[in-house]
Amino acid sequence: xxxxxxxxxxxxxxxxxxxxxxxxxxxxxxxxxxxxxxxxxxxxxxxxxxxxxxxxxxxxxxxxxxxxxxxxxxxxxxxxxxxxxxxxxxxxxxxxxxxxxxxxxxxxxxxxxxxxxxxxxxxxxxxxxxxxxxxxxxxxxxxxxxxxxxxxxxxxxxxxxxxxxxxxxxxxxxxxxxxxxxxxxxxxxxxxxxxxxxxxxxxxxxxxxxxxxxxxxxxxxxxxxxxxxxxxxxxxxxxxxxxxxxxxxxxxxxxxxxxxxxxxxxxxxxxxxxxxxxxxxxxxxxxxxxxxxxxxxxxxxxxxxxxxxxxxxxxxxxxxxxxxxxxxxxxxxxxxxxxxxxxxxxxxxxxxxxxxxxxxxxxxxxxxxxxxxxxxxxxxxxxxxxxxxxxxxxxxxxxxxxxxxxx
Amino acid sequence: xxxxxxxxxxxxxxxxxxxxxxxxxxxxxxxxxxxxxxxxxxxxxxxxxxxxxxxxxxxxxxxxxxxxxxxxxxxxxxxxxxxxxxxxxxxxxxxxxxxxxxxxxxxxxxxxxxxxxxxxxxxxxxxxxxxxxxxxxxxxxxxxxxxxxxxxxxxxxxxxxxxxxxxxxxxxxxxxxxxxxxxxxxxxxxxxxxxxxxxxxxxxxxxxxxxxxxxxxxxxxxxxxxxxxxxxxxxxxxxxxxxxxxxxxxxxxxxxxxxxxxxxxxxxxxxxxxxxxxxxxxxxxxxxxxxxxxxxxxxxxxxxxxxxxxxxxxxxxxxxxxxxxxxxxxxxxxxxxxxxxxxxxxxxxxxxxxxxxxxxxxxxxxxxxxxxxxxxxxxxxxxxxxxxxxxxxxxxxxxxxxxxxxx
Numbered sequence: 001x002x003x004x005x006x007x008x009x010x011x012x013x014x015x016x017x018x019x020x021x022x023x024x025x026x027x028x029x030x031x032x033x034x035x036x037x038x039x040x041x042x043x044x045x046x047x048x049x050x051x052x053x054x055x056x057x058x059x060x061x062x063x064x065x066x067x068x069x070x071x072x073x074x075x076x077x078x079x080x081x082x083x084x085x086x087x088x089x090x091x092x093x094x095x096x097x098x099x100x101x102x103x104x105x106x107x108x109x110x111x112x113x114x115x116x117x118x119x120x121x122x123x124x125x126x127x128x129x130x131x132x133x134x135x136x137x138x139x140x141x142x143x144x145x146x147x148x149x150x151x152x153x154x155x156x157x158x159x160x161x162x163x164x165x166x167x168x169x170x171x172x173x174x175x176x177x178x179x180x181x182x183x184x185x186x187x188x189x190x191x192x193x194x195x196x197x198x199x200x201x202x203x204x205x206x207x208x209x210x211x212x213x214x215x216x217x218x219x220x221x222x223x224x225x226x227x228x229x230x231x232x233x234x235x236x237x238x239x240x241x242x243x244x245x246x247x248x249x250x251x252x253x254x255x256x257x258x259x260x261x262x263x264x265x266x267x268x269x270x271x272x273x274x275x276x277x278x279x280x281x282x283x284x285x286x287x288x289x290x291x292x293x294x295x296x297x298x299x300x301x302x303x304x305x306x307x308x309x310x311x312x313x314x315x316x317x318x319x320x321x322x323x324x325x326x327x328x329x330x331x332x333x334x335x336x337x338x339x340x341x342x343x344x345x346x347x348x349x350x351x352x353x354x355x356x357x358x359x360x361x362x363x364x365x366x367x368x369x370x371x372x373x374x375x376x377x378x379x380x381x382x383x384x385x386x387x388x389x390x391x392x393x394x395x396x397x398x399x400x401x402x403x404x405x406x407x
Numbered sequence: 408x409x410x411x412x413x414x415x416x417x418x419x420x421x422x423x424x425x426x427x428x429x430x431x432x433x434x435x436x437x438x439x440x441x442x443x444x445x446x447x448x449x450x451x452x453x454x455x456x457x458x459x460x461x462x463x464x465x466x467x468x469x470x471x472x473x474x475x476x477x478x479x480x481x482x483x484x485x486x487x488x489x490x491x492x493x494x495x496x497x498x499x500x501x502x503x504x505x506x507x508x509x510x511x512x513x514x515x516x517x518x519x520x521x522x523x524x525x526x527x528x529x530x531x532x533x534x535x536x537x538x539x540x541x542x543x544x545x546x547x548x549x550x551x552x553x554x555x556x557x558x559x560x561x562x563x564x565x566x567x568x569x570x571x572x573x574x575x576x577x578x579x580x581x582x583x584x585x586x587x588x589x590x591x592x593x594x595x596x597x598x599x600x601x602x603x604x605x606x607x608x609x610x611x612x613x614x615x616x617x618x619x620x621x622x623x624x625x626x627x628x629x630x631x632x633x634x635x636x637x638x639x640x641x642x643x644x645x646x647x648x649x650x651x652x653x654x655x656x657x658x659x660x661x662x663x664x665x666x667x668x669x670x671x672x673x674x675x676x677x678x679x680x681x682x683x684x685x686x687x688x689x690x691x692x693x694x695x696x697x698x699x700x701x702x703x704x705x706x707x708x709x710x711x712x713x714x715x716x717x718x719x720x721x722x723x724x725x726x727x728x729x730x731x732x733x734x735x736x737x738x739x740x741x742x743x744x745x746x747x748x749x750x751x752x753x754x755x756x757x758x759x760x761x762x763x764x765x766x767x768x769x770x771x772x773x774x775x776x777x778x779x780x781x782x783x784x785x786x787x788x789x790x791x792x793x794x795x796x797x798x799x800x801x802x803x804x805x806x807x808x809x810x811x812x813x814x
Contacts, residue, residue: 297721314704
């Protein structure tokens with residue numbers, strides 16, 4: 001396999017890396033590369049980490065999130081979870097900042113008989129996949145979380161599913177990245193990726209002060225989340241199939257000294273994430289609305305109602321914040337990671353709802369490829385070419401020479 | 408009856424008026440007085456009209472709001488409603504600004520059988536009081552408002568209950584007041600009312616730039632809403648029995664060209680007020696929480712759910728604003744208007760939920776008393792001494808000389 005080093009311009013003593021998107025993935029990759037001695041510039045159209053990375057809830061919940069047919073993604077998520085504690089230690093040490101990693105565990109709870117049946121289906125799947133989860137009666141659920149509604153009749157407890165404060169993660173990653181010598185270019189839009197003779201040459205950046213400056217780079221990492229698809233210069237077949245999936249969220253303020261909730265809890269329809277400072281994050285709608293940024297009456301109503309049904313004590317909590325984020329969702333809900341058909345063009349996008357969870361493994365896997373030319377087995381199933389292969393299987397020339405669809 | 412003029416200091420060519428509180432009542436009274444040639448200073452602890460006047464919904468709904476046992480208040484409210492159109496014409500002309508008075512009428516609607524029975528009770532009361540209202544079937548209600556839920560089974564239509572944009576009213580009143588020569592002192596707290604020998608002498612004001620300046624005045628109008636009770640210098644028996652009643656509200660954004668709603672509509676639990684610009688005001692919780700200013704999860708949930716039950720089309724409307732106001736509520740829910748036992752001390756407070764409706768009649772009645780010494784028959788039942796009389800009836804010296812309560 002050809003490495004990124006091999007492909008880079010010989011004029012440069014260390015690889016020059018341009019990262020498009022300074023979210024948690026871009027900053028995580030950038031930190032690893034800067035720490036390894038690369039010259040790294042991370043460009044963000046807004047402030048670093050203020051898009052999906054900021055909007056997220058920070059759940060690290062491979063087991064709770066498992067869905068039928070996503071065993072490959074589950075492997076990645078579990079590996080990501082394994083390296084989280086070490087990543088936290090390293091990041092907090094490098095940045096000098098806490099990221100409030102919490103290992104209280106995650107509970108899924110059921111209110112109705114239908115909920116309980118669906119929960120039992122999830123539990124059976126988790127057990128078949130050999131995941132460490134426990135079935136809880138309603139009473140056991142309330143022993144763990146006393147303020148859950150008496151209507152909670154069953155639950156699943158997943159001790160290995162944790163959380164991190166994603167906003168503190170953003171701040172710490174930026175600090176660590178910059179401390180390692182990386183440069184963040186905020187409010188800077190990448191207008192195009194410069195590709196010539198199947199190799200990246202750099203990016204064309206513009207901000208309020210200057211228009212269309214060419215930044216030469218040996219490696220370009222596309223980590224622009226939901227904005228990854230429509231950057232000029234990307235050949236059609238290399239446009240990652242990533243779209244924005246809108247999520248509305250809000251947060252309430254608990255008493256930090258006597259919080260209403262301690263675990264991450266998933267009642268039907270919502271998830272609840274209690275933070276150390278008393279913030280209770282409530283998420284999230286799932287809406288196919290493009291980049292629509294509206295907070296809607298229906299979105300807020302659904303989140304508040306579904307939360308109140310399971311945790312009626314929210315009534316008197318004050319509303320702290322309401323916001324909208326855009327998940328960078330790929331066609332198969334799995335991330336798009338690693339090399340592409342163009343030398344030096346690397347993907348780190350399409351993380352859907354797993355961007356925070358996958359930050360360490362994305363940072364490690366993608367930086368390793370750039371530094372060593374080795375596609376880590378963990379990320380190998382997630383390269384962009386999985387979509388190309390599927391297209392190849394499905395569309396073949398028909399007898400008359402036109403494209404026909406083979407089912 | 409002694410007039411305010413008689414009581415004023417002979418050094419002054421026109422009465423010098425100090426108004427405590429530059430909300431709609433203070434500004435309305437001030438406008439009338441300044442236009443009549445008085446020297447008027449209106450003091451507000453914040454920006455003028457940004458407390459209850461700003462938080463309100465602007466409903467002018469004497470008929471819809473009628474409650475058993477409040478016939479005296481109903482008379483006042485109906486008189487207030489009668490003079491609204493003329494007041495609007497005068498104010499819009501004086502200020503050059505629109506206040507968006509709308510006479511589409513008001514509908515109360517019922518969703519359940521219980522709602523419908525309660526509505527029938529209200530309707531019977533309204534009819535006994537000879538109010539012009541119509542009973543509507545669910546179909547007739549939806550003919551007027553096609554997007555009401557199919558669950559709306561009955562309604563009352565009150566063609567005479569209108570609305571005004573209370574925020575535009577604030578702006579127009581301030582403009583008219585200042586154009587007539589009145590002075591607004593924003594961010595200025597009245598620390599005390601100066602009373603000597605049973606006559607007001609002025610007020611003691613403080614703001615960020617200066618501490619405790621004495622403003623001489625012949626007349627002091629106490630129009631400080633929920634903040635009217637605790638001003639130094641007020642004798643105990645003249646402290647108006649007014650308390651803050653917290654209300655949470657929010658607004659949504661409709662398509663102004665094809666609004667979801669045209670009438671003011673009261674489903675169970677909420678009221679909905681559509682503005683010309685597409686704003687849909689939704690109010691309000693009623694909470695005995697003092698000056699607590701929190702927006703709560705329960706407050707927002709109740710408002711959104713009760714609205715959605717009657718008007719499911721709100722789902723996709725964007726949330727525009729959420730806010731908290733404090734109704735200045737008197738012990739009997741009626742305003743406190745007119746003269747007191749102290750010469751020159753005039754009340755215009757305690758308007759509860761009727762402050763916008765009663766703005767014109769308060770402005771006219773209170774200014775008339777100050778200018779002519781005549782207590783308008785409309786406001787006569789609402790002077791402060793109604794509470795003193797009741798106290799007098801109930802508390803008498805007991806035989807041992809202590810106060811005893813006579814039931």
